[in-house]
Amino acid sequence: MCVGLPAKILTMKDGMAVVDAHGAKREISAELIEDLEPGDYVMVHAGIAIAKITEEEDD
Amino acid sequence: MDKTVTLAHGAGGKQTNELIDQVFKKHFSNPDLTSDDAAVLSLDTEKIAFTTDGFIVSPQEFPGGNIGKLSICGTVNDLACMGARPRYLSCAFVIEEGYSMEKLERIASAMEKTAAEAGVRIVAGDTKVAGKGQVDGVFITTTGIGTLQEGVRTSGFSARPGDAIIVSGDIGRHGLTILLAREDLGIDAEVTSDCAPLWECVESMLGVTQDIHVIRDATRGGVGTVLYEIAEQSGVGILLDRAKIPVQESVQGVCGMLGLEPLYLACEGRLVVFAPRQYAEKLVEVLHTLKPSAQAAIIGEVTEDQPGRVVVTTEIGAQTLLPPPGGELLPRIC
Amino acid sequence: MIDRIMSKRDKQKAEELNEIRSYDGPPVRIMEVCGTHTHEIFKLGVRQILPPQVTLISGPGCPVCVTPVDYIDKAIYLALEKQVTICTFGDLVRVPGSQGSLANARAKGGKIQIVYSPLDAADYAVEHPEEEVVFLSVGFETTTPASCLAAKRAREAGISNFSLLVANKTMPSAYRALKDSVDVYLYPGHVNAIMGTDTCRELVQEGVSGVVAGFTAEDIIHAMATILKRYAQGEPFFENCYEQVVKPDGSPGARKLMERWMEACDTEWRGLGVIPGSGMRLKEEFRDMDAEIKFAVPKMQGSAPTACRCGEVLQGKCLPTECGLFGKACNPLHPVGACMVSGEGACSAYYNYGSR
Known part of the structure; x- marks a missing residue:
């Protein structure tokens, strides 16, 4: 139901972010997640960041 | 004026x-x-x-x-x-x-x-x-x-079990270029059309062997549509190795974003070639010397079983059907 | 970072594939709730490596599949009778209504604009003040925040030519409605990314097991291996196999936004009937952005084709291949039911990936 794509935040301005997913760049809304900054990875769905991707903690 | x-x-x-x-x-x-x-x-x-x-x-x-x-x-x-x-x-x-x-x-x-x-x-x-x-x-x-040329006879009806399948370069760039230019999807990617004249590529392949069974250019409908046409016309099965299909990273990226299958994106400078296995490496070698086909790759083979079907070996080693061509390409989001 | 995660997971994947293949525990029915899971599971050929006692059921988590026929009829009415510009995800364009699809409406002169994001629809309305723009707002908790953001953006821009035709749905009641047909849920990771994992944990108390899963080959294999390992142990369980994306509390920001703009309502699920409290609608104060009210859309008698068994398919009561229309009258080029038209529907997955 929900095609999502991991992407890296390149720039941020006024709650909007430009993200890069393997060379595909797009402006998305980043206003629903707190404390995002360039270099972070987010899960993108329908033009908004729905989650910040964190590194796995185990091993 | x-x-x-x-x-x-x-x-x-x-x-x-x-x-x-x-x-x-x-x-x-x-x-x-x-x-x-x-x-x-x-x-x-x-x-x-x-x-x-x-x-x-x-x-x-x-x-x-x-x-x-x-x-x-x-x-x-x-x-x-x-x-x-x-x-x-x-x-x-x-x-x-x-x-x-x-x-x-x-x-x-x-x-x-x-x-x-x-x-x-x-x-x-x-x-x-x-x-x-x-x-x-x-x-x-x-x-x-x-x-x-004397002695050359290529046709979509001539694929034979055992043939290797070659694609002359990375796929889907033309279709994606147009999609990004036409639909207001707001996606920016470094994708340019693969549009190129290909006689030089064909000529150099014919220099390797005249025994090439099928050459098709993958235009509307992309490589996937061509493969289905040939499987049907020749009454053979086709087995592709997903990992071998050349796709530019940014094409993959946009396809991921929009839920599209690169095999169904149009190309305007890509050949799909069916030739006896023993010539395959040599054909790819000569294609690699030419600019429009520098990314040529062997992507699969023709099989006797499952005539009319195109089957893909997936990254977990299973085999699934390539979804048959399905009309207008629509981004899949929700 | 993503590359590093990938390579570590690659090794893990090979081991987990072996664990799945050699499962010798009791029979188990696993429902993948999410359409994107259905699609990926078929694309990867996961069913082929499962032992015979493991059954995968494709659940109701494809918003296109559960959207009732009359919704499409209303969208077409707006496009053709009210001459509004319809902005929609590509997924809905070919879905058959009672008489034709949005693609047919476009051929009759209706203006149908495909968008990647609801925000694009709001932007389109800002840029085209002379047009009335309606966004077809479908989807589950993952997608609903994007619709709310679009409404918010339009409101902030002070425009009055933007509205939503809302058919958003929520998952928890569907989990409960279907729990008797299922032993373990493969939860839709991106819904959990918004909603967190509380509901899943509550369901364990009710004896319903499940794992949250991501969408790559590695994610899905990891989740399947985890399910089989835990199921063989015999106790109801919940595990989050998508921790890098799904936090226990989900996305509080997204939930807050949804609560601001929308409220729960009863809604019809195609094939499942009305499930109380499982729908979303705009709150009273935002009803001027509800396209149904704004354009006084009349009640539609959405008639689904009678021989179509999509409803049973969605509940896991019937395999797509058991439907008399499957592959004959109903195929992806000429879909009869919604499960065939959506690329994520069970019928289309069975057809397209040649499930044998």
Whole structure:
């Protein structure tokens, strides 16, 4: 139901972010997640960041 | 000269001549293109290949080419796929009233350059102007004649079990370029059309062996559609290795974003080749020496079982059907 | 970072594939709730490596599949009778209504604009003040925040030519409605990314097991291996196999936004009927952006084709291949039911990937 794509935040301005997913760049809304900054990875769905991707903690 | 094309340019009078002289003759000029009613040509072979194709693309100019380049590539590539050296082309324009003269000239200029690259002459042409809204910018139809090499016989009906399947470069770039230019999806990716004339690639492959069973250019519908056509026509099965299919990273990225299958994105400069296994490496080797086919790869093989089907080996080692072609490409989001 | 995660997971994947293949525990029915899971599971050929006692059921988590026929009829009515510009995800364009699809409406002159994001629809409305723009707002908790953001953006821009045709749905009641047909849920990771994992943990108390899963080959294999390992142990369980994206609390920001703009309502699920409280609608104060009210859309008698068994398919009561229309009258080029038209529907997955 929900095609999502991991992407890296390149720039941020006024709650909007430009993200890069393997060379595909797009402006998305980043206003629903707190404390995002360039270099972070987010899960993108329908033009908004729905989650910040964190590194796995185990091993 | 006027800045835009008007209905008067299509009326057959002085302004028509002006348009022809200043745009088309300027770029297409060659000894076989005369003002007579038809070109008189001589060919030195017994067999010719003959084909025609209409071109409609919106927008008419896109990263990596324009409708002019496309209209030459499409027809010379159709000839090349039959193993025929492209020789002569005709082109017919239907231009929308109000179309920018400057754009039209860029289109004609691209046709000149591409025709030279493909080693083909434009020997006949026609221009019509249609009222505003009756066509979308400009439509071009090209018709081509090519001369067949002795002993070459490629056909979609000739794939045989055991054949290797080669694709001449990374796939899907043209279709994606147009999709990104046309739909207002807000996605920015460094993708340019793969649009290119391919006779040189075919000629160099025929230098390796004349025993090539199938050559198709993957245009509308992409490589996936071509594979299904050939599986059907030849009554064979096709087994692809997903990991071997060359796809540029940014194409993969956009496809991921929009839920699209790169195998179904149009190409305008990619051949799908079926040849006996023993020639496959050598064919790829010669393709690698040419610019449009520098990324050529062996992507699969022809099988006896599952005739008419295209099966993909997936990244977990299972085999699934490639979803059959399904009409208009629509981004899948929710 | 993503590359590093990938390579580490690659090794893990090979081991987990072996664990799945050699599962010798009791029979188990696993429902993948999410359409994107259905699609990926078929694309990867996961079913082929499963032992025979493991059954995968494709659940109701494809918003296109559960959107009732009359919704499409209303969208077409707006496009053709009210001459509004419809902005929609590509997914909905080919879905058949009672009489034709949005693609047919476009051929009749309706203006149908495909968008990647609801925000694009709002932007389109800002840029085209002379047009009335309606966004077809479908989807689950993952997608609903994007619709709310679009409404918010339009409101902030002070425009009055933007509205939503809302058919958003929420998952929890569907989990409960279907729990008797299922032993373990493969939860839709991106819904959990918004909603967190509380509901899943509550369901364990009710004896319903499940794992949250991501969508790559590695994610899905990892989740399947985890399910089989835990199921063989015999106790109801919940595990989050998508921790890098799904936090226990989900996305509080997204939930807050949804609560601001929308409220729960009863809604019809195609094939499942009305599930109380499982729908979303705009709150009273934002009803001027509800396209149904704004354009006084009349009640539609959405008639689904009678021989179509999509409803049973969605509940896991019937395999797509058991439907008399499957592959004959109903195929992806000429879909009869919604499960065939959506690329994520179970019927289309069975057809397209040649499930044998």
